[in-house]
Amino acid sequence: MEVKKAEFVCSNTRVDKLPAPNLPEYAFIGRSNVGKSSLINAMTNKKGLAKTSQKPGKTQLINHFIIDDTWYLVDLPGYGFAKASKTSRNEWEKFIRRYLTHRDNLQCVFVLVDSRLEPQKIDLDFCYWLGECGLPFMLVFTKADKQSAVKSDANIAKFKKQLLQWFEEVPTVFLTSAEKKLGHEPILETIDEVNR
Ligand code: GTP
Numbered sequence: 001m002e003v004k005k006a007e008f009v010c011s012n013t014r015v016d017k018l019p020a021p022n023l024p025e026y027a028f029i030g031r032s033n034v035g036k037s038s039l040i041n042a043m044t045n046k047k048g049l050a051k052t053s054q055k056p057g058k059t060q061l062i063n064h065f066i067i068d069d070t071w072y073l074v075d076l077p078g079y080g081f082a083k084a085s086k087t088s089r090n091e092w093e094k095f096i097r098r099y100l101t102h103r104d105n106l107q108c109v110f111v112l113v114d115s116r117l118e119p120q121k122i123d124l125d126f127c128y129w130l131g132e133c134g135l136p137f138m139l140v141f142t143k144a145d146k147q148s149a150v151k152s153d154a155n156i157a158k159f160k161k162q163l164l165q166w167f168e169e170v171p172t173v174f175l176t177s178a179e180k181k182l183g184h185e186p187i188l189e190t191i192d193e194v195n196r
């Protein structure tokens with residue numbers, strides 16, 4: 001599936017101000033700087049659609065994009081931003097968790113994980129929380145261009161092994177590179193299947 005049209009709709013912190021939940025929605029979440037906004041731009045073939053930065057903490061709001069007039073893609077602020085104050089981290093917790101647990105049209109959460117890293121507690125804890133809330137999620141490992149496929153695969157295998165302590169089966173996994181435009185097609189195909 002190729003995205004033909006991708007448009008910014010709005011930015012929000014309040015769940016009651018979001019667009020009407022009348023189209024299927026997919027949210028991208030993960031640590032600050034993991035590459036959420038870059039992935040959205042690569043998937044939609046639209047540079048600059050979602051704002052990216054070398055510095056973590058760029059995306060601060062819930063950003064809605066409408067794709068081909070039929071579904072929403074949502075760019076969320078990252079978690080684990082070390083420089084954020086405790087108050088702003090608590091705020092993040094509140095509005096993101098509220099969004100994730102109150103959005104009726106949310107079909108799937110894509111949790112982005114840096115493929116260069118060994119499993120991180122913060123990512124595993126977040127997956128566990130999604131599981132506890134009964135929210136369907138899939139994993140997207142990012143920045144595959146930064147190291148060998150062998151290393152990425154080893155980190156993915158370790159992550160899956162950790163998840164199997166909590167989950168009966170591991171979620172679907174994708175390996176991507178926004179830089180090299182790799183791995184986006186399978187994510188779009190998956191979304192297309194759910195939308196049908
Ligand atoms: P926050 O909004 O701050 O939470 O970050 P984010 O997860 O949206 O990350 P963003 O897309 O802004 O990317 C962060 C940095 O990583 C930028 O400098 C990107 O160019 C870089 N980056 C993202 N994806 C890739 C990738 O696949 N490969 C490489 N080499 N760099 C990437």
Ligand code: MG
Nearest residue numbers: 036037058059
């Ligand atoms: Mg971002």
